[in-house]
Amino acid sequence: MRSKMILSLLLLSFSLSISAQFETAIVEKKIEDIWSENKSERITKLKELLIELPPELRTAYSSEKDYWQAYIHYKLGLSYLSKDKDKAKESFHNAIEILEQIERPNSESYALGGTLSSTLISVSSDKAFGLSQDANKQFQKSLELSKNNPRAYLGLGKSDFYKPAQYGGGERVEEYLKKALSYYKEEEKSNEQGPTWGKEEVYYLLSAFYNRIERIRDAKFHNSLGLKEFPQNELLLIQKEKFN
Numbered sequence: 001m002r003s004k005m006i007l008s009l010l011l012l013s014f015s016l017s018i019s020a021q022f023e024t025a026i027v028e029k030k031i032e033d034i035w036s037e038n039k040s041e042r043i044t045k046l047k048e049l050l051i052e053l054p055p056e057l058r059t060a061y062s063s064e065k066d067y068w069q070a071y072i073h074y075k076l077g078l079s080y081l082s083k084d085k086d087k088a089k090e091s092f093h094n095a096i097e098i099l100e101q102i103e104r105p106n107s108e109s110y111a112l113g114g115t116l117s118s119t120l121i122s123v124s125s126d127k128a129f130g131l132s133q134d135a136n137k138q139f140q141k142s143l144e145l146s147k148n149n150p151r152a153y154l155g156l157g158k159s160d161f162y163k164p165a166q167y168g169g170g171e172r173v174e175e176y177l178k179k180a181l182s183y184y185k186e187e188e189k190s191n192e193q194g195p196t197w198g199k200e201e202v203y204y205l206l207s208a209f210y211n212r213i214e215r216i217r218d219a220k221f222h223n224s225l226g227l228k229e230f231p232q233n234e235l236l237l238i239q240k241e242k243f244n
Contacts, residue, residue: 023056025193027068030054032197035075036232042079046072063102067109070095071197074116081122089123092116107146108195114138114155121162135159150187153180154198154205161205173209177202200230207239219243 034045050072057065077091099105099113117135121128135155142152157176163169184199203226210219220243226236 024064024068024195026056027054028071028195028197031068031072031075039234043076046076046079050076063104063106063109066098066102067112067195070098070109070112070116071195073098074112074119077119085123089120092120092123096120105141107142107149107152110138110142110145111149111151111155112195114142114152115158118155118159132159132163148183148186150180150183150202151195151198153177153183154202158201158205161209170209170212173205177206177209181206200226200233200236203230204233204235204239207236211239211242216243 031046031049034042034049038045050069053065053069057068073091073095077088077095080088080091096113096116099109099116102109105113114135114137117131117138121131124131136159139152139155139159142149142155146152153176157173157180160169160171160173160176180202181199184196184202187196203222207219207223207226210216210222219239223236223239223243226233227240230236
C-alpha cells in the first residue's frame, strides 16, 4: 500500500513538472511573438499581457509566475528604451522587485536578474559601477547553480562587450559568447523545457565584436548564421547593412 502511494505521488510530481515545462514554452512564445510581430504595438500588447496574465501563468508555481512577469517587464523596458528612458527605468525596476519576491532563486532567475542590472546601466549611468558589480555577482551565482546556463554566459559576454577598454572591457567577450552559443545548442538538444531567450543576441554581439576588431569574415559569418535562425531580428538586419 505504502509503495503504491509513493509511486502515485512520484507520477503526480512528474506529471506536474511536464505540465509546467509545457506551459513555460507557451508563455515564452507568446512574449516573443509580441516582440517580433509588430514593433509599434509592442508596448500596448506587453502591458495587456501584464494586466491579463496568460492562462498558463495563472496556474503556474509562484516562482514561475514571478519569473515570467519579471521577463515581461524587462521586454517592456527594452521597448521604452529609445522612447522614454524614465519609463524604461521604471519597467526594469519593476522586474527586479518581482524577481526579489522569489524565495528560492534558481539559475534562471539569477541570469535574468543579472541581465536587468546590466541593462539598467543604460538608463542609470551614474550607478554603472555598482550595477556592473551586481550583474556580475548574479551571473556567477547563476553558473554556480547551473554551470552550462547560456543566458549567464550571454550576460557576462554582453557586459564585457560594453565595458570600456580602459577598465578591461573586451578581453573575454569572445570566450563568454562562444560558450553561450555552445550551451544554447546543447539546450536545444535536451528534453528540458525552460527559458530559451537570448540566442539571437549572442549572434549579434559576436558579429559586432568581430567587426569592431576588424575580423570581418568572422563578423559576416556569425551575422549570417544568426539571420538563418532569426531572419526578422532587427539588430542582425542592421548589422548586415554594415557589410554592404
